[in-house]
Every structure is written in C-alpha cells, then in structure tokens.
Amino acid sequence: MDSLVIKGPASLKGEVTISGSKNTVLPLLFAGLVFDEPFSFSNVPRLWDVETTLQLLKSMGTESQWNKEEGTLTLVPKITMPVAEYEWVKKMRAGILALGPLIAKTGEAKVSLPGGCAIGARPVNFHLDALKKMGAEIAVENGYIHAKAPKGLKAAVIDFPEVTVTGTENLMIAALFAKGTTHLKNAAQEPEVTHLAEFLKSCGAKIDGIGSGHLVIEGGAIQAPRSKVAVPPDRIETGTWIAIAVTTRSPLRLKSVNPGELTEVLDIYRKMGVGFETTSNEIQVIPSEVYKPVELETAPYPGFPTDMQAQLLVSCCFAQGTSRIREKIFENRFMHVAELRRMGAQIEIEGNCAVVKGGTSLQGAPIMATDLRASACLVVAALAAQGTTTISRIYHLDRGYQKLDQKLKRLGADITRLSGV
Numbered sequence: 001m002d003s004l005v006i007k008g009p010a011s012l013k014g015e016v017t018i019s020g021s022k023n024t025v026l027p028l029l030f031a032g033l034v035f036d037e038p039f040s041f042s043n044v045p046r047l048w049d050v051e052t053t054l055q056l057l058k059s060m061g062t063e064s065q066w067n068k069e070e071g072t073l074t075l076v077p078k079i080t081m082p083v084a085e086y087e088w089v090k091k092m093r094a095g096i097l098a099l100g101p102l103i104a105k106t107g108e109a110k111v112s113l114p115g116g117c118a119i120g121a122r123p124v125n126f127h128l129d130a131l132k133k134m135g136a137e138i139a140v141e142n143g144y145i146h147a148k149a150p151k152g153l154k155a156a157v158i159d160f161p162e163v164t165v166t167g168t169e170n171l172m173i174a175a176l177f178a179k180g181t182t183h184l185k186n187a188a189q190e191p192e193v194t195h196l197a198e199f200l201k202s203c204g205a206k207i208d209g210i211g212s213g214h215l216v217i218e219g220g221a222i223q224a225p226r227s228k229v230a231v232p233p234d235r236i237e238t239g240t241w242i243a244i245a246v247t248t249r250s251p252l253r254l255k256s257v258n259p260g261e262l263t264e265v266l267d268i269y270r271k272m273g274v275g276f277e278t279t280s281n282e283i284q285v286i287p288s289e290v291y292k293p294v295e296l297e298t299a300p301y302p303g304f305p306t307d308m309q310a311q312l313l314v315s316c317c318f319a320q321g322t323s324r325i326r327e328k329i330f331e332n333r334f335m336h337v338a339e340l341r342r343m344g345a346q347i348e349i350e351g352n353c354a355v356v357k358g359g360t361s362l363q364g365a366p367i368m369a370t371d372l373r374a375s376a377c378l379v380v381a382a383l384a385a386q387g388t389t390t391i392s393r394i395y396h397l398d399r400g401y402q403k404l405d406q407k408l409k410r411l412g413a414d415i416t417r418l419s420g421v
C-alpha cells in the first residue's frame with residue numbers, strides 16, 4: 001500500500017486542469033452494457049475505480065481498449081455472463097450499477113451485494129424495491145442479488161423514499177427497456193444523473209424532466225453513440241482543489257471546470273470570505289487573510305454535497321471562530337476527524353454534527369486514510385500543517401483522484417509517494 005509524505009505549509013502557484021468526472025463515467029460505462037455496437041469516450045479519468053469497472057465489465061463479456069495517446073477509451077459491449085462478482089463489487093460499491101443494465105438487457109442479473117464501507121451501511125433496498133415494482137423477481141441469497149424478469153420489465157410509478165444517486169441511475173436504465181412510461185419521483189438531481197440522462201437521450205432515449213426530481217422515461221429503442229462521448233469535468237475534484245487553494249491560501253486557477261455545478265460550494269466558501277472569479281470553464285480562487293466560520297448541512301443536489309464535507313471541514317479549522325457541519329446523508333462520515341485531531345484540530349462530534357473550533361494551526365503527524373473523500377481532506381490538512389505528515393493507505397485517494405500528488409508537485413508542493421509502504 002502506498003503512502004504520501006507531505007511537508008507543510010505549502011504555498012502553491014499556478015493553474016490545474018480538472019480531470020473527467022468519476023461519478024459520471026462509472027454509470028456511463030455500466031450503461032454501455034445495453035448497447036450492441038462499440039463506441040468511445042474521451043477525457044476518461046485514469047482512476048482505480050475506472051480500472052475496476054473495466055475489469056468487471058470484461059468479466060461479463062464486455063471488452064475495452066484504452067488509447068493512451070488520445071486519452072480515449074473504446075467499449076465493445078457484449079454480455080456473455082450477467083454476473084457482477086463479489087471480487088469486483090467488494091472493491092467498488094458502484095458495481096451495483098451493473099444491476100439495472102443487466103436485468104434490462106438480458107432479463108436476469110446476479111449482482112453481489114455491495115456491502116457497507118467506511119462511511120455507512122450503504123443498503124440498496126430502494127434499488128430492489130423499485131425493480132420489484134417493475135415486475136422483477138428479486139431474491140437475496142449468499143450475499144448476492146438474484147434478479148429475473150422473464151417477461152421483461154413493465155413501466156411503473158416509482159417514488160424513492162430517499163434520494164438515491166445510483167438508485168436513480170439504475171432505474172433510469174431499467175425503464176428504457178420497460179414497456180410504457182415510467183415515472184421516477186424523488187429522483188436524484190445530481191449533475192452525474194443529468195449527464196447520464198443526457199447521454200441516453202443522445203442515443204435516442206425519451207426522457208423528460210432531466211435535472212428535476214421527477215423523471216419521465218418512455219421505454220423504447222436506443223442506438224450506440226456515433227461520436228466520442230466526452231466525460232465532463234469532476235465537480236468534486238474541482239471542490240477539492242478549491243479547498244486546497246483556500247486552506248493553503250494559494251491563488252490557484254482551476255481549468256476545465258463547470259462552476260454551475262458548484263453553486264452551493266462556492267456560496268459557502270464566499271461566506272467564509274473567499275473571493276472567486278469565474279468564467280464558463282475556469283475558476284480563479286482568491287484566498288483571504290481571515291476566514292469566517294460557517295454553519296451548514298449536507299444535502300442531495302443542489303444542496304451542499306456530502307462528498308465535499310470532509311474537505312470543507314479542514315478549511316473550517318482555519319476560520320476565526322466555531323463552525324458547525326451537519327452530515328445528513330451518511331451515518332458515519334466523520335472518520336477523518338480522529339485523524340485531524342492527531343494533527344491538533346479541535347473538533348467535537350455531537351450526533352451527526354461536527355463542531356469545528358477554528359483559529360488553530362495543524363501540526364504534521366503520521367495519519368491514515370479511511371475512505372476516498374477523507375483521504376482527500378487529509379491531503380488538504382497536510383498541505384496546510386506545520387511540518388511533515390505521512391498519510392498511509394493512500395489507495396483510497398487513487399480510487400477517485402487522477403494523479404493528485406503529481407498535480408500538486410507541479411504547483412510547488414513538497415510531496416513524495418512512498419510505494420508499498
């Protein structure tokens with residue numbers, strides 16, 4: 001397992017280009033299962049989660065080829081075995097996204113239950129209940145979901161009890177192969193869901209209400225894309241770079257971004273006292289000498305994203321005053337707090353609320369990554385801390401960020417990757 005050694009405090013200079021979105025490309029790759037001809041993507045991020053997805057698709061019969069020079073990826077859709085093995089799904093919970101495409105395309109699916117992870121139990125009951133409503137027979141045995149729809153799926157009105165991003169994505173794909181009109185109510189409105197809907201629409205799908213909490217999907221034929229599918233920039237990587245720039249007080253320029261997908265994040269940082277100059281695809285971060293504390297709670301889009309909670313929390317350590325951050329999406333998403341405390345952060349957890357006493361400085365220390373976004377927040381903390389920090393289990397970071405350490409080194413950070421440590 002790799003570690004990162006970071007000497008702080010870092011003063012970074014220059015501009016950074018944001019990579020393609022992890023949480024957009026994963027559902028797009030799984031959606032690829034439903035097509036019959038090869039097609040290609042551009043701007044695909046080189047991440048462990050993408051590699052895992054390609055291995056999982058290959059195990060089901062779908063080959064893929066990277067063209068490293070062009071940075072493109074070609075999929076050759078084919079399903080020889082509608083099974084998503086535990087071997088792959090245990091590495092990446094998003095493997096549950098095989099369920100919708102498999103049952104839609106082949107009428108059956110055997111998908112490993114994802115199991116929990118560091119941030120929570122992560123059940124998939126909303127996915128299963130909705131598929132049952134569309135006529136699927138579902139059994140859960142020996143850690144696997146066994147789904148069958150011998151007579152195909154039928155349209156239904158699905159009202160999700162809670163917003164679920166991958167649940168909405170799974171059911172959107174399933175609905176394309178159901179006879180009639182399916183309604184997805186209380187659907188997730190995350191940009192990644194919109195990206196998937198727009199991709200499917202470009203392939204001939206009839207989907208209304210895109211970007212709203214009520215999707216109306218007409219079952220019908222779709223064709224594989226004729227031109228390369230460009231993966232849009234990653235809004236959470238963008239937010240992570242905002243946290244890096246703010247927390248190290250480095251006036252970084254972020255390129256290949258979509259500020260419109262980060263309204264709530266930009267607003268919260270503006271409340272802290274940060275300035276931003278934005279264009280349609282760039283963000284110039286203007287740090288300030290004094291940051292004000294903030295109060296917020298995470299929420300489904302367009303609310304403040306839970307995937308930015310850890311990164312913002314570190315920024316709040318440097319505000320003058322006490323901030324309160326309430327995590328409303330996952331039941332255990334404060335694993336990073338214990339590690340930050342080792343660096344001198346003054347954070348108390350009261351139920352699902354982190355109370356951050358700012359005005360402290362952080363000291364370098366040996367710490368450990370526990371999950372993807374927690375590992376990103378530890379990098380932010382290490383860059384701003386006084387002294388040397390070693391972050392172990394950095395594979396969590398590599399799952400969701402493309403070469404973050406190399407991007408940081410190019411901006412002047414003193415950061416070294418120790419392999420196998």
Ligand code: EPZ
Binds near residue numbers: 023307373
């Ligand atoms: C997606 O996970 C993202 N992953 C997560 O990003 C993100 O944190 C999450 O949405 C919330 O925005 C991908 O898109 C691949 P949910 P997902 O279903 O779909 C409960 C990252 O760091 N729930 O929206 O698994 C669930 O426990 C990752 O990139 C049920 O109870 O999340 C949670 O409390 C981490 N039953 C809440 O709903 C269900 O059937 C939201 O979960 C489904 C969900």
